[in-house]
Amino acid sequence: MVSLYLHVPFCHKKCHYCSFSSCVAGNEVFPTYVAALKQELAGLAATCADRQLKSLFIGGGTPTLFPCAVLAELVDFCQALFPPLPGVEISVEANPGTVNAAYLSGLRGAGVNRLSLGVQSFNDQELQVLGRIHDGTLARDAVQAAKHAGFTNINLDLMYGLPGQTAETWQASLQQAISLGPQHLSLYQLTIEEGTPFHQSVATGKIVLPDEEEILLLDEITAKLCGDAGFMQYEISNYAGYGYECAHNINYWQNGEYLACGASAVSCIAGVREKRIGDPLEYMRRIKEGRSVVMESECLSAEASFRESVILGLRMTKGVQLQRLAERYHIDLAKYYGRTLEKLLNLQLVELTNSHLKLTAEGRIFANRVMAELV
Numbered sequence: 001m002v003s004l005y006l007h008v009p010f011c012h013k014k015c016h017y018c019s020f021s022s023c024v025a026g027n028e029v030f031p032t033y034v035a036a037l038k039q040e041l042a043g044l045a046a047t048c049a050d051r052q053l054k055s056l057f058i059g060g061g062t063p064t065l066f067p068c069a070v071l072a073e074l075v076d077f078c079q080a081l082f083p084p085l086p087g088v089e090i091s092v093e094a095n096p097g098t099v100n101a102a103y104l105s106g107l108r109g110a111g112v113n114r115l116s117l118g119v120q121s122f123n124d125q126e127l128q129v130l131g132r133i134h135d136g137t138l139a140r141d142a143v144q145a146a147k148h149a150g151f152t153n154i155n156l157d158l159m160y161g162l163p164g165q166t167a168e169t170w171q172a173s174l175q176q177a178i179s180l181g182p183q184h185l186s187l188y189q190l191t192i193e194e195g196t197p198f199h200q201s202v203a204t205g206k207i208v209l210p211d212e213e214e215i216l217l218l219d220e221i222t223a224k225l226c227g228d229a230g231f232m233q234y235e236i237s238n239y240a241g242y243g244y245e246c247a248h249n250i251n252y253w254q255n256g257e258y259l260a261c262g263a264s265a266v267s268c269i270a271g272v273r274e275k276r277i278g279d280p281l282e283y284m285r286r287i288k289e290g291r292s293v294v295m296e297s298e299c300l301s302a303e304a305s306f307r308e309s310v311i312l313g314l315r316m317t318k319g320v321q322l323q324r325l326a327e328r329y330h331i332d333l334a335k336y337y338g339r340t341l342e343k344l345l346n347l348q349l350v351e352l353t354n355s356h357l358k359l360t361a362e363g364r365i366f367a368n369r370v371m372a373e374l375v
Contacts, residue, residue: 001054001085002050002051002052002082002258003055003057003257003258003259004053004056004082004258004259004260005056005057005058005059005260005262005265006037006056006059006078006260006261006262006265007060007061007260007262007264008058008059008060008061008062008065008066009262009263009264009278010025010029010030010033010060010062010065010280011024011061011062011095012024012097012098012133013131015130015131015132016130016131016196017159017190017197025280029281029284030065030067033284034070034074036284036287036288037261037262038074038077040261040262040287041077041081041261042081044261045082048082048259051083052082052083052084053079054085054088054247054251055090055247055248056088056089057092058071058074058075058092058093059091059093059116060093062093062095063092063093063094064092064094064095064099064103065095065098068103068106068107071107071110071112072109072111075112079111089114089246089247089248090112090113090114091114091115092112092114092115092116093118094116095133096117096118096119096138096142096143097132097133097138098133099142099145099146101148104142104146104148108151114151114153114154114246115146115155116154116156116157116186117143117146117156118157119139119142119143119156119158120132120157121158121162121169122136122173123136123172124136125164126162126164126169126173129162129207131197136176140180143180143181143182144180147181152183153183153244154181154182154183154184155182155183155184155186155246156177156180156182156184156185157188158186158188159188159189159190160187160188160189160190160218160222161189161190162209162210163198163207163208164207164208165218167214167217167221170218170221170222171225174187174221174222174226175225178226178229178231183244184238184239184241184244184245185226185231185239186238187222187237187238188237189237190209192209216365234318235249235315235317236315236367250316252312253312253313253315254309254312255305255308255312255313257270260276261276262283263276263277263278263279263280263283271299271300271305272298272299273296273297273300274294274297274298275294275295276293276295277295278295302331303331305329306328306331307375309328309329310325310333311374311375313357314350314358314367314370314371315367316358317359318356318358319358319359320356320357321356322356333357337374340373340374341374344363349362349363349370350363351363
């Protein structure tokens with residue numbers, strides 16, 4: 001079975017916090033990039049023994065900068081190369097400032113059955129600080145248009161820990177999101193990455209982020225509002241209604257295999273991780289010339305893959321399944337980590353049962369510390 005990711009590296013503008021591989025480009029580049037994607041996809045398909053598609057995720061960047069017909073064409077092309085399994089999950093990321101009712105109806109008609117809207121906030125002032133191209137009204141309109149188009153699996157991305165954000169503004173944004181009736185919420189704490197405008201602004205004191213106590217308060221608000229609304233936290237930053245967990249991302253957190261195409265896209269098959277070149281123009285040039293677009297390749301040892309499986313699996317509230325680890329790697333987790341695990345257990349940051357290792361409620365607060373101990 002295949003989990004497939006396609007990267008669309010183009011945006012209308014670069015957001016102030018964004019460190020992802022994306023750039024501003026004109027429409028004239030899109031046909032050449034799509035042709036390159038198709039060529040790489042065809043080459044990958046030719047090497048796959050099992051082509052059955054269990055999930056397709058088109059992300060970016062802003063995939064919805066492409067005309068709807070182009071995204072529909074890509075979805076069809078992928079399903080022709082990789083026959084979909086029953087219930088295949090087909091996700092597209094969308095910016096609320098780039099879609100309307102007709103566009104979303106076209107996506108749904110093309111077989112896209114999961115829409116992930118990058119709302120980030122419903123507060124107009126916060127959206128301006130982030131450098132987003134939409135406002136709260138556009139975000140609300142996009143959700144309603146998606147529902148009218150027939151989407152019954154809608155995710156909303158929101159960010160907290162923003163400059164100038166308060167408990168009141170976060171609560172208002174989250175309440176607004178929940179009131180719109182999505183099936184899934186991805187709630188990410190802002191991370192300041194080097195090379196972004198935000199990194200420079202924080203360094204010079206131009207913007208000030210909420211402190212640790214304020215972040216803990218925002219986390220409490222999140223847990224209460226999501227719990228009261230019937231959302232289940234199944235991963236550190238992700239909440240879903242029953243049966244609406246993101247299958248594509250769960251495969252990542254379970255350290256499964258996945259194919260990927262596009263500039264900067266990363267795949268991992270049979271223990272070999274490959275990263276493609278990030279510059280879209282160079283990516284297209286190499287594809288046209290029949291040259292490899294892989295700029296980094298790493299063959300993971302069994303131990304390295306084992307540790308990654310532990311770290312990634314701990315992001316999920318169910319934790320890491322011990323039997324699956326043992327069957328996959330023939331490594332006993334408790335023996336492998338020894339005193340390190342004992343220390344984390346004594347600090348009550350993790351819990352070890354007969355079947356799983358998982359973070360405690362306290363451990364989720366200090367998840368980065370726990371991961372650093374186990375990496």
